[in-house]
Amino acid sequence: MNRPGIDVPDDRGRVGLDRAGRDLTGNPSVIVRDVELTGAGWHVLRRTTYDYRRRDGHWSSEQRETYDRGDGATVLLYDAERGTVLLTRQFRYPVYVNGHPDGMFLETAAGLLDGDDPAAAIRREAAEELGVTIGELIPVFAVWTSPGSVTERVHCFAAPYSAASRTSAGGGLAEDGEDIESVELPFGAALKMIETGEIADAKTIMLLQWAALKEVLDIDR
Known part of the structure; x- marks a missing residue:
């Protein structure tokens, strides 16, 4: 056959x-x-x-x-000196068709491994999506977010960033249909956006809460 x-x-x-x-x-x-x-x-x-x-x-x-869909990796980029986090905003049709108001989703930079090890993959994705060249990379945890039906395991990292590490415009790969906006937020504001539903992405919520528990950033800034 x-x-x-x-x-x-x-x-x-x-x-x-x-x-x-x-x-x-x-x-x-x-x-x-x-x-x-x-x-x-x-x-x-x-x-x-x-x-x-x-x-x-x-x-x-x-x-x-x-x-x-293969395994993936994601990273919470944070600036401890200024008390900010750097996220992406992009259109996600699956959430749009399932009740999200406009499908414009706030989340940490992420992508599939595509044959790379998790650290190499997330360095690639951070550069493509946010224009950030990652130095120190902190492994946080690896999770299955939908174990009833999806095999994907997401390797979650955190990494500091600064103005100096933003080495390109980012925005994603046009040939892959990506149109990604970088969104810088005060850490405290990002946490409040979990409560309001403005941030509703599981991996992003977990990493923001990890940062709060570990006191990586000042929650009051």
């Missing part, structure tokens, strides 16, 4: 996309029986059938769909 993404390369040159998960052995209470490729556009949608042993010992057959 000549099934794109399985037997023959798809538009992105990928094959064997139905193999993910078939060799998992970490949990003896889970036995993967079948993996069906149901969509392979830019990212990959799979339907997996597996046997699951419940806590009472009973085995049941389960089926789940997973959306695989």
Whole structure:
């Protein structure tokens, strides 16, 4: 058979996309029986059938769909001297279609790893989106933000920035359809925007709250 993404390369040159998960052995209470490729556009949608042993010992057959877009990285850029954070604003259609007023989303700079290690990936994204050349990079945590359906793990970092580290205009890559605005906010104002819903992005909220808990910035500025 000549099934794109399985037997023959798809538009992105990928094959064997139905193999993910078939060799998992970490949990003896889970036995993967079948993996069906149901969509392979830019990212990959799979339907997996597996046997699951419940806590009472009973085995049941389960089926789940997973959306695989690869892992990502994000960074909270902060200026401790001036008490500011540097965020992005861009149009996000998925939030727009699901109730966000205009889809213009405030968030930390972020992107997919695309084969890079997380630190290299976020240095790349900070330069492309915000024009910032990162020096010191602080690993904060890695999280799954939608574990019921999305496989992506987001590697979260923080990094100081200053006027000297803003080495280009940023704005994202036009060839990728990006149109990204840089937004500098006082740290205290950014935290208040979580309460008002003006900042509603999970990774951004977690990193801002981490900065508050660690007292990385003065909350009153």
